[in-house]
Amino acid sequence: MNEAVRVRFAPSNTGHLHMGGARTALFNWFFARHTGGTAILRVEDTDQERSTEAYYDAILEAFDWLGLDWDEGPYRQTERMEMYAGAARRMLEAGTAYRCTCTPDEVEEMRQKARAEGKTPKYDGRCRDRYDADPTEPFCLRLRTPDEGETVVNDLLAGSVTFQNDQLDDMVIVRTNGAPTYNFCVAVDDIDMRISHVIRGNDHLSNTPKQILVYNALGEAPPRFAHISMILGSDKKRLSKRHGATSVLEFREQGYLPDAFINYLVRLGWSFGDQEIFTREEIIRNFSIDNLNLSAAVFNPKKLLWTNQEHIMSGEAGGLLALLEERLRARDLDPDMLTREARLGVVEELRTRAKTLEELADGATFFFRQGVEFDEKAVKKFLKPEVAGPLARAREAIAGVEPFSPEGVKTAFERVLEAEGMKLGKLAQPVRVAITGGTVSPGIFETLCLLGKERSLERIDKALSLINQP
Protein backbone atom coordinates (compact mmCIF):
# COMPACT_ATOMS: atom_id res chain seq x y z
CA MET A 1 0.00 0.00 0.00
CA ASN A 2 3.07 2.18 -0.16
CA GLU A 3 2.78 2.86 -3.84
CA ALA A 4 4.01 6.17 -5.16
CA VAL A 5 1.30 8.77 -5.63
CA ARG A 6 0.80 9.57 -9.28
CA VAL A 7 -2.15 11.72 -10.30
CA ARG A 8 -3.20 13.26 -13.55
CA PHE A 9 -5.46 16.01 -14.77
CA ALA A 10 -6.87 15.20 -18.17
CA PRO A 11 -8.72 18.04 -19.90
CA SER A 12 -9.86 17.90 -23.49
CA ASN A 13 -8.91 20.86 -25.63
CA THR A 14 -12.43 21.42 -26.87
CA GLY A 15 -12.88 24.62 -24.87
CA HIS A 16 -11.21 26.88 -22.37
CA LEU A 17 -10.15 25.66 -18.97
CA HIS A 18 -13.15 26.51 -16.85
CA MET A 19 -13.65 26.83 -13.12
CA GLY A 20 -14.77 23.27 -12.57
CA GLY A 21 -11.82 21.86 -14.46
CA ALA A 22 -9.43 24.18 -12.69
CA ARG A 23 -10.73 23.04 -9.34
CA THR A 24 -10.27 19.40 -10.28
CA ALA A 25 -6.75 20.18 -11.47
CA LEU A 26 -6.11 21.98 -8.19
CA PHE A 27 -7.19 19.04 -6.06
CA ASN A 28 -4.95 16.73 -8.07
CA TRP A 29 -2.03 19.11 -7.94
CA PHE A 30 -2.32 19.83 -4.22
CA PHE A 31 -2.69 16.15 -3.46
CA ALA A 32 0.49 15.44 -5.40
CA ARG A 33 2.38 18.26 -3.72
CA HIS A 34 1.14 17.29 -0.29
CA THR A 35 2.17 13.67 -0.70
CA GLY A 36 5.35 14.34 -2.61
CA GLY A 37 3.82 12.51 -5.55
CA THR A 38 3.85 13.20 -9.25
CA ALA A 39 1.41 15.48 -11.06
CA ILE A 40 0.78 14.70 -14.70
CA LEU A 41 -1.01 16.69 -17.37
CA ARG A 42 -2.61 14.77 -20.19
CA VAL A 43 -4.61 16.46 -22.90
CA GLU A 44 -7.35 14.32 -24.37
CA ASP A 45 -7.35 15.69 -27.87
CA THR A 46 -8.89 12.83 -29.80
CA ASP A 47 -12.06 14.67 -30.74
CA GLN A 48 -11.25 15.53 -34.34
CA GLU A 49 -14.25 17.78 -34.67
CA ARG A 50 -13.93 20.01 -31.67
CA SER A 51 -10.31 19.96 -30.51
CA THR A 52 -8.22 22.96 -31.49
CA GLU A 53 -4.64 24.08 -31.01
CA ALA A 54 -5.87 27.44 -29.79
CA TYR A 55 -7.66 25.78 -26.88
CA TYR A 56 -4.65 23.62 -26.23
CA ASP A 57 -2.50 26.74 -25.90
CA ALA A 58 -5.13 28.51 -23.82
CA ILE A 59 -5.26 25.64 -21.34
CA LEU A 60 -1.50 25.72 -20.87
CA GLU A 61 -1.66 29.47 -20.51
CA ALA A 62 -4.29 29.14 -17.81
CA PHE A 63 -2.10 26.78 -15.84
CA ASP A 64 0.80 29.10 -16.33
CA TRP A 65 -1.24 31.93 -14.85
CA LEU A 66 -2.39 29.78 -11.95
CA GLY A 67 1.18 28.77 -11.31
CA LEU A 68 0.49 25.05 -11.53
CA ASP A 69 3.48 23.16 -12.80
CA TRP A 70 3.30 19.58 -13.99
CA ASP A 71 5.94 16.99 -13.34
CA GLU A 72 5.10 15.10 -16.52
CA GLY A 73 3.39 16.09 -19.70
CA PRO A 74 1.56 17.57 -21.34
CA TYR A 75 0.98 14.22 -22.97
CA ARG A 76 -1.38 14.21 -25.89
CA GLN A 77 -3.57 11.26 -26.72
CA THR A 78 -3.20 11.84 -30.44
CA GLU A 79 0.47 10.98 -29.99
CA ARG A 80 -0.29 7.69 -28.29
CA MET A 81 -2.41 5.95 -30.88
CA GLU A 82 -0.13 2.93 -31.32
CA MET A 83 -0.52 2.15 -27.65
CA TYR A 84 -4.31 2.07 -27.83
CA ALA A 85 -4.10 -0.08 -30.93
CA GLY A 86 -1.80 -2.49 -29.09
CA ALA A 87 -4.15 -2.70 -26.12
CA ALA A 88 -7.10 -3.29 -28.42
CA ARG A 89 -5.22 -6.09 -30.17
CA ARG A 90 -4.43 -7.78 -26.89
CA MET A 91 -8.06 -7.58 -25.85
CA LEU A 92 -9.21 -9.00 -29.16
CA GLU A 93 -6.78 -11.89 -28.80
CA ALA A 94 -7.82 -12.51 -25.23
CA GLY A 95 -11.46 -12.49 -26.27
CA THR A 96 -12.35 -9.60 -23.98
CA ALA A 97 -13.15 -7.54 -27.06
CA TYR A 98 -14.84 -8.52 -30.30
CA ARG A 99 -15.59 -7.23 -33.77
CA CYS A 100 -19.02 -5.79 -34.33
CA THR A 101 -20.38 -5.11 -37.78
CA CYS A 102 -23.63 -3.55 -36.72
CA THR A 103 -24.19 -0.06 -38.06
CA PRO A 104 -24.91 2.85 -35.73
CA ASP A 105 -28.45 2.91 -37.12
CA GLU A 106 -29.03 -0.70 -36.16
CA VAL A 107 -27.72 -0.08 -32.66
CA GLU A 108 -29.90 2.97 -32.31
CA GLU A 109 -32.88 0.86 -33.24
CA MET A 110 -32.06 -1.63 -30.49
CA ARG A 111 -31.85 1.15 -27.95
CA GLN A 112 -35.15 2.63 -29.06
CA LYS A 113 -36.78 -0.72 -28.70
CA ALA A 114 -35.34 -1.38 -25.26
CA ARG A 115 -36.40 2.04 -24.12
CA ALA A 116 -39.90 1.44 -25.40
CA GLU A 117 -40.01 -1.74 -23.36
CA GLY A 118 -38.83 0.15 -20.31
CA LYS A 119 -35.51 -1.62 -20.23
CA THR A 120 -32.02 -0.19 -20.08
CA PRO A 121 -31.20 0.91 -23.61
CA LYS A 122 -28.13 -0.95 -24.73
CA TYR A 123 -26.49 -2.83 -27.54
CA ASP A 124 -27.77 -6.39 -27.48
CA GLY A 125 -24.45 -8.10 -28.14
CA ARG A 126 -25.55 -9.90 -31.28
CA CYS A 127 -22.02 -9.83 -32.76
CA ARG A 128 -20.40 -11.37 -29.70
CA ASP A 129 -19.96 -14.84 -31.13
CA ARG A 130 -20.05 -14.27 -34.85
CA TYR A 131 -17.25 -15.97 -36.68
CA ASP A 132 -19.01 -15.84 -40.01
CA ALA A 133 -18.81 -12.14 -40.61
CA ASP A 134 -17.62 -10.95 -43.97
CA PRO A 135 -14.01 -9.88 -43.32
CA THR A 136 -14.37 -7.01 -45.76
CA GLU A 137 -17.32 -5.62 -43.89
CA PRO A 138 -16.49 -2.56 -41.80
CA PHE A 139 -16.39 -3.24 -38.06
CA CYS A 140 -15.81 -1.59 -34.73
CA LEU A 141 -14.42 -3.20 -31.59
CA ARG A 142 -16.57 -3.70 -28.54
CA LEU A 143 -15.71 -4.62 -24.99
CA ARG A 144 -17.22 -7.92 -23.93
CA THR A 145 -19.08 -6.93 -20.77
CA PRO A 146 -20.02 -9.68 -18.30
CA ASP A 147 -23.75 -10.48 -18.42
CA GLU A 148 -24.01 -10.97 -14.71
CA GLY A 149 -22.44 -9.87 -11.50
CA GLU A 150 -21.51 -6.41 -10.47
CA THR A 151 -18.69 -3.95 -10.78
CA VAL A 152 -17.82 -2.10 -7.62
CA VAL A 153 -16.15 1.27 -7.56
CA ASN A 154 -14.30 1.78 -4.31
CA ASP A 155 -14.42 5.50 -4.06
CA LEU A 156 -12.30 7.27 -1.47
CA LEU A 157 -15.12 9.74 -0.90
CA ALA A 158 -18.38 8.00 -1.68
CA GLY A 159 -17.38 4.59 -0.39
CA SER A 160 -18.20 1.54 -2.48
CA VAL A 161 -20.61 2.18 -5.30
CA THR A 162 -22.06 -0.87 -6.95
CA PHE A 163 -23.13 -1.12 -10.57
CA GLN A 164 -24.95 -4.15 -11.95
CA ASN A 165 -23.13 -5.45 -15.00
CA ASP A 166 -26.37 -6.08 -16.83
CA GLN A 167 -26.94 -2.34 -16.80
CA LEU A 168 -23.75 -1.89 -18.74
CA ASP A 169 -23.42 -1.87 -22.47
CA ASP A 170 -20.79 -3.64 -24.59
CA MET A 171 -19.15 -0.32 -25.24
CA VAL A 172 -17.27 0.51 -28.38
CA ILE A 173 -13.54 0.74 -27.72
CA VAL A 174 -12.37 1.27 -31.30
CA ARG A 175 -14.56 2.96 -33.86
CA THR A 176 -15.15 1.73 -37.36
CA ASN A 177 -12.67 4.34 -38.57
CA GLY A 178 -10.04 2.92 -36.25
CA ALA A 179 -10.14 5.71 -33.70
CA PRO A 180 -10.17 4.56 -30.06
CA THR A 181 -12.88 5.89 -27.76
CA TYR A 182 -12.68 7.94 -24.59
CA ASN A 183 -13.36 5.40 -21.85
CA PHE A 184 -10.93 3.01 -23.45
CA CYS A 185 -8.13 5.55 -23.89
CA VAL A 186 -8.50 6.80 -20.35
CA ALA A 187 -8.05 3.34 -18.88
CA VAL A 188 -5.16 2.45 -21.18
CA ASP A 189 -3.43 5.74 -20.39
CA ASP A 190 -3.99 5.49 -16.67
CA ILE A 191 -2.48 2.00 -16.75
CA ASP A 192 0.48 3.12 -18.83
CA MET A 193 1.13 6.17 -16.67
CA ARG A 194 0.83 4.07 -13.51
CA ILE A 195 -1.76 6.46 -12.11
CA SER A 196 -2.38 5.68 -8.45
CA HIS A 197 -5.31 8.01 -7.76
CA VAL A 198 -7.93 9.24 -10.17
CA ILE A 199 -9.36 12.46 -8.75
CA ARG A 200 -12.04 13.83 -11.03
CA GLY A 201 -15.51 15.28 -11.19
CA ASN A 202 -18.54 13.43 -9.99
CA ASP A 203 -19.90 13.39 -13.52
CA HIS A 204 -17.38 10.65 -14.25
CA LEU A 205 -18.63 8.30 -11.60
CA SER A 206 -20.86 6.49 -14.04
CA ASN A 207 -17.96 6.10 -16.46
CA THR A 208 -15.88 4.42 -13.82
CA PRO A 209 -17.32 0.89 -14.01
CA LYS A 210 -16.74 0.92 -17.76
CA GLN A 211 -13.13 1.85 -17.21
CA ILE A 212 -12.72 -0.75 -14.49
CA LEU A 213 -13.96 -3.34 -16.97
CA VAL A 214 -11.18 -2.31 -19.32
CA TYR A 215 -8.66 -2.70 -16.49
CA ASN A 216 -10.05 -6.16 -15.84
CA ALA A 217 -9.93 -7.06 -19.51
CA LEU A 218 -6.29 -6.02 -19.63
CA GLY A 219 -5.49 -7.88 -16.43
CA GLU A 220 -4.59 -4.76 -14.49
CA ALA A 221 -5.65 -3.58 -11.06
CA PRO A 222 -7.63 -0.34 -11.11
CA PRO A 223 -6.32 2.76 -9.29
CA ARG A 224 -7.98 4.44 -6.33
CA PHE A 225 -10.80 6.78 -7.25
CA ALA A 226 -12.02 9.98 -5.66
CA HIS A 227 -15.01 11.61 -7.33
CA ILE A 228 -15.33 15.17 -6.21
CA SER A 229 -18.45 17.29 -6.14
CA MET A 230 -19.26 19.68 -8.90
CA ILE A 231 -19.67 23.44 -9.01
CA LEU A 232 -23.13 24.84 -9.65
CA GLY A 233 -24.42 28.26 -10.59
CA SER A 234 -26.55 30.32 -8.20
CA ASP A 235 -29.66 28.65 -9.67
CA LYS A 236 -28.14 25.27 -8.73
CA LYS A 237 -27.78 24.43 -12.37
CA ARG A 238 -24.56 23.31 -13.93
CA LEU A 239 -22.23 26.26 -14.31
CA SER A 240 -22.33 27.77 -17.77
CA LYS A 241 -21.81 31.01 -19.62
CA ARG A 242 -25.18 32.15 -18.37
CA HIS A 243 -23.64 32.52 -14.94
CA GLY A 244 -21.01 34.97 -16.15
CA ALA A 245 -17.34 34.24 -16.44
CA THR A 246 -16.46 30.58 -16.37
CA SER A 247 -13.16 30.46 -18.20
CA VAL A 248 -10.13 30.75 -15.96
CA LEU A 249 -8.47 33.30 -18.18
CA GLU A 250 -11.47 35.60 -17.87
CA PHE A 251 -10.77 35.87 -14.16
CA ARG A 252 -7.25 36.95 -14.95
CA GLU A 253 -8.65 39.70 -17.17
CA GLN A 254 -11.03 40.80 -14.46
CA GLY A 255 -8.17 41.35 -12.08
CA TYR A 256 -8.15 38.35 -9.80
CA LEU A 257 -4.94 37.19 -8.21
CA PRO A 258 -4.10 33.58 -9.04
CA ASP A 259 -3.52 32.77 -5.38
CA ALA A 260 -6.90 34.22 -4.44
CA PHE A 261 -8.66 32.38 -7.23
CA ILE A 262 -6.99 29.15 -6.12
CA ASN A 263 -7.87 29.86 -2.49
CA TYR A 264 -11.52 30.35 -3.33
CA LEU A 265 -11.79 27.35 -5.62
CA VAL A 266 -10.09 25.00 -3.21
CA ARG A 267 -12.33 26.13 -0.36
CA LEU A 268 -15.31 25.19 -2.49
CA GLY A 269 -15.70 21.61 -1.37
CA TRP A 270 -12.68 21.46 0.87
CA SER A 271 -12.22 22.88 4.31
CA PHE A 272 -9.68 23.03 7.07
CA GLY A 273 -11.41 23.95 10.29
CA ASP A 274 -12.57 27.54 10.26
CA GLN A 275 -9.76 28.87 8.12
CA GLU A 276 -10.83 30.82 5.05
CA ILE A 277 -7.66 32.43 3.74
CA PHE A 278 -4.79 30.21 2.72
CA THR A 279 -1.47 30.74 1.03
CA ARG A 280 -0.48 28.17 -1.53
CA GLU A 281 1.97 26.66 0.96
CA GLU A 282 -0.71 26.34 3.61
CA ILE A 283 -2.93 24.44 1.24
CA ILE A 284 -0.10 22.12 0.28
CA ARG A 285 0.67 21.50 3.93
CA ASN A 286 -2.93 20.86 4.98
CA PHE A 287 -4.55 19.33 1.95
CA SER A 288 -6.22 16.00 2.39
CA ILE A 289 -8.73 14.05 0.36
CA ASP A 290 -10.55 13.22 3.59
CA ASN A 291 -11.56 16.82 4.04
CA LEU A 292 -13.29 17.00 0.70
CA ASN A 293 -17.03 17.53 0.72
CA LEU A 294 -19.44 15.20 -1.08
CA SER A 295 -22.12 17.66 -2.05
CA ALA A 296 -22.22 20.06 -4.97
CA ALA A 297 -21.20 23.64 -4.23
CA VAL A 298 -22.71 26.84 -5.55
CA PHE A 299 -20.30 29.37 -6.97
CA ASN A 300 -20.48 32.63 -5.02
CA PRO A 301 -18.89 35.55 -6.90
CA LYS A 302 -19.09 37.84 -3.88
CA LYS A 303 -17.02 35.55 -1.75
CA LEU A 304 -14.49 35.22 -4.55
CA LEU A 305 -14.29 39.00 -4.58
CA TRP A 306 -13.78 39.09 -0.83
CA THR A 307 -11.11 36.40 -1.03
CA ASN A 308 -9.37 38.40 -3.73
CA GLN A 309 -9.33 41.51 -1.60
CA GLU A 310 -7.93 39.57 1.33
CA HIS A 311 -5.05 38.49 -0.87
CA ILE A 312 -4.60 42.00 -2.24
CA MET A 313 -4.40 43.30 1.31
CA SER A 314 -1.87 40.73 2.41
CA GLY A 315 0.09 40.45 -0.82
CA GLU A 316 3.66 41.54 -1.33
CA ALA A 317 3.68 45.18 -2.48
CA GLY A 318 6.31 44.77 -5.20
CA GLY A 319 4.42 42.00 -6.91
CA LEU A 320 1.16 43.89 -6.69
CA LEU A 321 2.82 46.99 -8.13
CA ALA A 322 4.10 45.05 -11.14
CA LEU A 323 0.57 43.83 -11.79
CA LEU A 324 -0.82 47.33 -11.35
CA GLU A 325 1.72 48.80 -13.76
CA GLU A 326 0.67 46.27 -16.38
CA ARG A 327 -2.88 47.52 -16.12
CA LEU A 328 -1.88 51.17 -16.15
CA ARG A 329 0.07 50.66 -19.37
CA ALA A 330 -2.96 48.94 -20.83
CA ARG A 331 -4.79 52.21 -20.14
CA ASP A 332 -2.05 54.17 -21.89
CA LEU A 333 -0.84 55.58 -18.60
CA ASP A 334 2.82 55.92 -17.74
CA PRO A 335 3.77 54.43 -14.35
CA ASP A 336 6.90 56.57 -14.34
CA MET A 337 4.81 59.65 -13.64
CA LEU A 338 5.62 58.72 -10.04
CA THR A 339 8.78 57.46 -8.42
CA ARG A 340 8.89 53.81 -7.50
CA GLU A 341 8.67 54.77 -3.86
CA ALA A 342 5.51 56.76 -4.51
CA ARG A 343 4.07 53.95 -6.62
CA LEU A 344 4.60 51.53 -3.75
CA GLY A 345 2.89 54.09 -1.55
CA VAL A 346 -0.06 54.14 -3.94
CA VAL A 347 -0.34 50.37 -3.64
CA GLU A 348 -0.26 50.57 0.14
CA GLU A 349 -2.97 53.23 0.23
CA LEU A 350 -5.20 51.54 -2.31
CA ARG A 351 -4.95 47.88 -1.31
CA THR A 352 -7.66 48.20 1.34
CA ARG A 353 -9.88 49.88 -1.22
CA ALA A 354 -9.77 47.44 -4.11
CA LYS A 355 -11.33 44.06 -4.56
CA THR A 356 -9.63 43.45 -7.88
CA LEU A 357 -6.58 44.66 -9.77
CA GLU A 358 -8.97 46.53 -12.04
CA GLU A 359 -10.32 48.44 -9.08
CA LEU A 360 -6.75 49.05 -7.97
CA ALA A 361 -6.04 50.56 -11.38
CA ASP A 362 -9.27 52.58 -11.23
CA GLY A 363 -8.24 54.07 -7.93
CA ALA A 364 -4.69 54.74 -9.10
CA THR A 365 -5.51 56.32 -12.42
CA PHE A 366 -5.62 59.95 -11.29
CA PHE A 367 -2.04 59.69 -10.05
CA PHE A 368 -0.80 58.83 -13.50
CA ARG A 369 -2.78 61.16 -15.68
CA GLN A 370 -1.26 64.34 -16.99
CA GLY A 371 -4.07 66.57 -15.75
CA VAL A 372 -7.33 65.97 -13.95
CA GLU A 373 -10.48 64.55 -15.40
CA PHE A 374 -13.24 66.17 -13.39
CA ASP A 375 -16.40 64.44 -12.42
CA GLU A 376 -19.27 66.82 -13.18
CA LYS A 377 -21.26 66.09 -10.07
CA ALA A 378 -18.26 66.32 -7.78
CA VAL A 379 -17.30 69.71 -9.20
CA LYS A 380 -20.82 70.99 -8.86
CA LYS A 381 -21.10 69.86 -5.30
CA PHE A 382 -17.68 70.77 -3.92
CA LEU A 383 -16.00 73.37 -6.11
CA LYS A 384 -18.46 76.12 -5.31
CA PRO A 385 -17.57 79.84 -5.26
CA GLU A 386 -17.54 79.98 -1.47
CA VAL A 387 -14.69 77.51 -1.19
CA ALA A 388 -12.44 79.59 -3.42
CA GLY A 389 -11.03 81.46 -0.44
CA PRO A 390 -10.28 78.51 1.83
CA LEU A 391 -9.00 76.51 -1.12
CA ALA A 392 -6.63 79.32 -2.10
CA ARG A 393 -5.34 79.51 1.45
CA ALA A 394 -4.94 75.76 1.59
CA ARG A 395 -2.95 76.02 -1.61
CA GLU A 396 -0.56 78.50 -0.04
CA ALA A 397 -0.26 76.42 3.11
CA ILE A 398 0.55 73.35 1.04
CA ALA A 399 3.11 75.31 -0.91
CA GLY A 400 4.92 76.10 2.29
CA VAL A 401 5.19 72.56 3.62
CA GLU A 402 8.75 71.33 3.75
CA PRO A 403 9.57 68.51 3.79
CA PHE A 404 6.42 67.45 2.00
CA SER A 405 5.10 64.73 4.30
CA PRO A 406 1.59 63.72 5.40
CA GLU A 407 2.30 65.01 8.90
CA GLY A 408 3.52 68.33 7.53
CA VAL A 409 0.49 68.72 5.29
CA LYS A 410 -1.76 67.84 8.16
CA THR A 411 -0.25 70.56 10.32
CA ALA A 412 -0.60 73.08 7.50
CA PHE A 413 -4.24 72.12 7.03
CA GLU A 414 -4.92 72.51 10.72
CA ARG A 415 -3.63 76.07 10.65
CA VAL A 416 -5.92 76.96 7.76
CA LEU A 417 -8.85 75.25 9.38
CA GLU A 418 -8.32 77.18 12.58
CA ALA A 419 -8.03 80.50 10.78
CA GLU A 420 -11.14 79.79 8.71
CA GLY A 421 -13.07 78.25 11.56
CA MET A 422 -13.81 75.22 9.38
CA LYS A 423 -14.03 71.50 9.90
CA LEU A 424 -11.61 69.30 7.99
CA GLY A 425 -14.43 67.72 6.04
CA LYS A 426 -15.37 71.05 4.53
CA LEU A 427 -11.89 71.60 3.17
CA ALA A 428 -10.77 68.05 2.41
CA GLN A 429 -13.48 67.35 -0.13
CA PRO A 430 -12.83 70.44 -2.31
CA VAL A 431 -9.12 69.66 -2.24
CA ARG A 432 -9.83 66.05 -3.07
CA VAL A 433 -11.97 66.99 -6.04
CA ALA A 434 -9.30 69.45 -7.15
CA ILE A 435 -6.47 66.94 -7.18
CA THR A 436 -8.29 63.72 -8.05
CA GLY A 437 -11.27 64.96 -10.02
CA GLY A 438 -13.62 62.91 -7.86
CA THR A 439 -14.85 62.45 -4.32
CA VAL A 440 -13.13 59.19 -3.47
CA SER A 441 -9.49 58.63 -2.69
CA PRO A 442 -7.16 57.59 0.12
CA GLY A 443 -6.64 60.05 2.96
CA ILE A 444 -6.17 63.58 1.65
CA PHE A 445 -2.76 64.15 3.26
CA GLU A 446 -1.35 60.90 1.93
CA THR A 447 -2.85 61.54 -1.47
CA LEU A 448 -1.29 64.99 -1.72
CA CYS A 449 2.10 63.62 -0.77
CA LEU A 450 2.00 60.72 -3.18
CA LEU A 451 0.95 62.99 -6.00
CA GLY A 452 3.75 65.39 -5.11
CA LYS A 453 3.78 69.06 -4.21
CA GLU A 454 4.24 70.43 -7.71
CA ARG A 455 1.50 68.43 -9.34
CA SER A 456 -0.85 69.03 -6.41
CA LEU A 457 -0.40 72.78 -6.63
CA GLU A 458 -0.89 72.73 -10.37
CA ARG A 459 -4.15 70.88 -9.97
CA ILE A 460 -5.42 73.12 -7.22
CA ASP A 461 -4.64 76.17 -9.35
CA LYS A 462 -6.58 74.62 -12.19
CA ALA A 463 -9.53 74.04 -9.89
CA LEU A 464 -9.30 77.58 -8.58
CA SER A 465 -9.48 79.02 -12.06
CA LEU A 466 -12.37 76.71 -12.78
CA ILE A 467 -14.26 78.13 -9.82
CA ASN A 468 -13.48 81.73 -10.70
CA GLN A 469 -14.27 81.39 -14.37
CA PRO A 470 -18.03 81.17 -14.74
Place this chain on the structure above:
RNA sequence: GGCCCCAUCGUCUAGUGGUUAGGACACAGGCCUCUCAAGCCUGGAACGGGGGUUCAAAUCCCCCUGGGGUCACCA
Protein backbone atom coordinates in the same frame (compact mmCIF):
# COMPACT_ATOMS: atom_id res chain seq x y z
C1' G B 1 -37.61 7.19 -17.49
C1' G B 2 -33.31 3.46 -15.82
C1' C B 3 -28.85 3.67 -13.06
C1' C B 4 -25.70 6.55 -9.74
C1' C B 5 -24.42 10.55 -6.28
C1' C B 6 -25.85 14.26 -2.76
C1' A B 7 -28.84 16.91 1.42
C1' U B 8 -26.67 22.03 8.31
C1' C B 9 -28.26 29.61 7.90
C1' G B 10 -29.59 32.86 1.05
C1' U B 11 -24.26 30.91 -0.16
C1' C B 12 -19.37 28.27 1.39
C1' U B 13 -18.80 25.26 5.53
C1' A B 14 -17.51 23.16 11.05
C1' G B 15 -19.85 19.23 13.42
C1' U B 16 -18.54 12.13 13.29
C1' G B 17 -24.55 10.13 19.56
C1' G B 18 -24.95 14.38 24.72
C1' U B 19 -22.82 21.72 21.64
C1' U B 20 -26.83 27.82 23.96
C1' A B 21 -25.57 23.89 16.42
C1' G B 22 -19.55 27.24 15.57
C1' G B 23 -17.00 30.17 11.62
C1' A B 24 -16.91 32.82 6.78
C1' C B 25 -19.34 35.58 2.58
C1' A B 26 -23.61 38.45 1.88
C1' C B 27 -27.27 41.41 4.50
C1' A B 28 -28.90 45.01 8.66
C1' G B 29 -27.48 48.32 12.65
C1' G B 30 -23.55 50.78 15.34
C1' C B 31 -18.40 52.56 16.39
C1' C B 32 -14.19 54.89 14.04
C1' U B 33 -13.78 58.90 10.39
C1' C B 34 -11.47 64.27 5.71
C1' U B 35 -14.38 60.92 1.22
C1' C B 36 -14.25 55.77 0.13
C1' A B 37 -12.47 51.58 2.01
C1' A B 38 -10.19 48.79 5.78
C1' G B 39 -10.87 47.70 11.00
C1' C B 40 -13.92 46.79 15.44
C1' C B 41 -18.79 45.63 17.84
C1' U B 42 -23.87 43.91 17.49
C1' G B 43 -28.02 41.46 15.01
C1' G B 44 -31.30 38.39 12.06
C1' A B 45 -30.53 33.65 9.59
C1' A B 46 -29.92 26.49 9.16
C1' C B 47 -30.02 20.64 10.73
C1' G B 48 -35.97 19.19 3.94
C1' G B 49 -40.23 15.68 5.77
C1' G B 50 -41.73 11.03 8.05
C1' G B 51 -40.61 6.66 10.45
C1' G B 52 -37.29 3.75 13.31
C1' U B 53 -32.49 2.40 16.67
C1' U B 54 -31.00 4.66 21.47
C1' C B 55 -31.52 6.98 28.10
C1' A B 56 -30.00 10.57 24.20
C1' A B 57 -29.85 11.80 16.97
C1' A B 58 -27.77 17.25 12.73
C1' U B 59 -24.82 12.86 13.59
C1' C B 60 -26.76 5.54 12.72
C1' C B 61 -30.81 2.76 9.53
C1' C B 62 -35.25 2.90 6.17
C1' C B 63 -38.85 5.53 3.19
C1' C B 64 -40.36 10.04 0.89
C1' U B 65 -39.15 14.67 -1.12
C1' G B 66 -35.76 17.82 -3.40
C1' G B 67 -31.22 18.80 -6.16
C1' G B 68 -27.36 17.04 -9.29
C1' G B 69 -24.96 13.57 -12.60
C1' U B 70 -25.12 9.91 -16.43
C1' C B 71 -27.24 6.88 -20.05
C1' A B 72 -23.06 7.95 -27.94
C1' C B 73 -18.84 4.71 -33.01
C1' C B 74 -18.31 13.23 -27.74
C1' A B 75 -14.74 13.84 -24.17
